[in-house]
Amino acid sequence: MNGEFEAANALSFENVSxxxxxGVGLRxxxxxxxxxxxxARRVAVVGRSGSGKSTLLHLAAGIDVPTDGVVRVGRRDLSALSEEARTKLRRDEVGLIFQFFYLMPHLPVADNVALPAMIAGEKPRLYRTRVMELLERVDLAGRAGDPVQKLSGGEQQRVAICRALLRRPGxxxxxxxxxNLDDENGRRVMDLMMELVENEGATLVYVTHSREFATLADEVWELHSGELSHPSSPCAPA
Ligand SMILES: Nc1ncnc2c1ncn2[C@@H]1O[C@H](COP(=O)(O)OP(=O)(O)OP(=O)(O)O)[C@@H](O)[C@H]1O
Ligand SMILES: [Mg+2]
Known part of the structure; x- marks a missing residue:
């Protein structure tokens, strides 16, 4: 689809099902x-419960593969990659943030942020500064040595955002x-996520149930029973 000299899309889906x-057939x-x-675009995905939002993100992350169609991160067709290559892509080039933060409760805040680099076998001197810079930006540098379970929900999500951005995913x-956050903490997390994504030049696709938070995006897409409409995008794909 892309010409050889055309800049790659950050993410694309082509007729994906x-x-x-x-049990009684396919759903x-x-x-x-x-x-x-x-x-560098920021896209919000909205839709009712069960409309396919998480499925869309799982396919984009290569956690799951489509039944039909092509999912590309950059120029790479995820279905053409081995399970191992997809895991590597997820570790190095895609950052993931979930509703439940999935942090290691007993580990210090800084180690939770550093985890992707530790798993990749990087030497601490290569990531230490980056970890502290990120924590600084979300106002948690002073908590770097605390076990993460001592932090509030909003603080834990800020840690999870730092972890997701550690390896500068595109x-x-x-x-x-x-x-999982109240309005005030939710707003703070959203604002920080937007700010960090912009500073890093990353592309963001986020699912939200909040109309208010959806308006922070460049585009808002809606899923209805697994079908996508682009209400705020003037040029939906054919
Ligand atoms: N692993 C699975 N096995 C079977 N069905 C699944 C699986 N994962 C999702 N589904 C089904 O696919 C549909 C879409 O699910 P999905 O989790 O993507 O919805 P969602 O929009 O994220 O909903 P919510 O807002 O509640 O998180 C649902 O009908 C769900 O039951
Ligand atoms: Mg979901």
Whole structure:
């Protein structure tokens, strides 16, 4: 689809469907979904419960593979990659943020942020400064040595955002990052996520149930029973 000299999209779906075996036949979580996300764009995905939002993010992250169609991160077709290559891509090039923060409760805040680098076998001197810079930016540098379980929900989500951005992923995917937070903390987390993504020049796709938070994006997309409409995008793909 892309010419050789054309800048790659950060993420694209080409006629993507995902079906699950529902016992009595297939249930489609996504149907014929096509879109492109240009680098550094911020896209909010909204839709009712069960409309396919998490499925879309899981496919974008290569956690799952489509039943049909092509998912590309940059120029790479995720279905053409081995499980191992997809895991590496997720570790190095895609940042993930979830509603439940999935931090290591007993580990210090700084180690939680550093985890992706530790797993990649990097030497601490290569990531220490980056960890502290990120924590500084979310106002948690003073808590670097505390076990993460001592932090509030909003603070824990800020730690999770730092962890997701540690390795400078080009693409950040967030599934209801404020879903577990009150309004005030949710707003703070959203503002920080937007600010960090902009500073890093990353591309962001986030799922939200909040109309208010959706308006922070460049584009808002809506899923209805697995089908995507682009209400705020003037040029939806054919
Ligand atoms: N692993 C699975 N096995 C079977 N069905 C699944 C699986 N994952 C998702 N589904 C089904 O796919 C549909 C879409 O699910 P998905 O989790 O993407 O929805 P969602 O929009 O994220 O909902 P919510 O807002 O509640 O998180 C649902 O009908 C769900 O039951
Ligand atoms: Mg979901």
């Amino acid at each position: 995902k079906a699950y075996d529902a 489609f979580a996504l149907r014929g979904v096509s879109f492109v996300v240009k680098p 693409l950040l995917l967030a599934d209801e990052p404020t879903g």
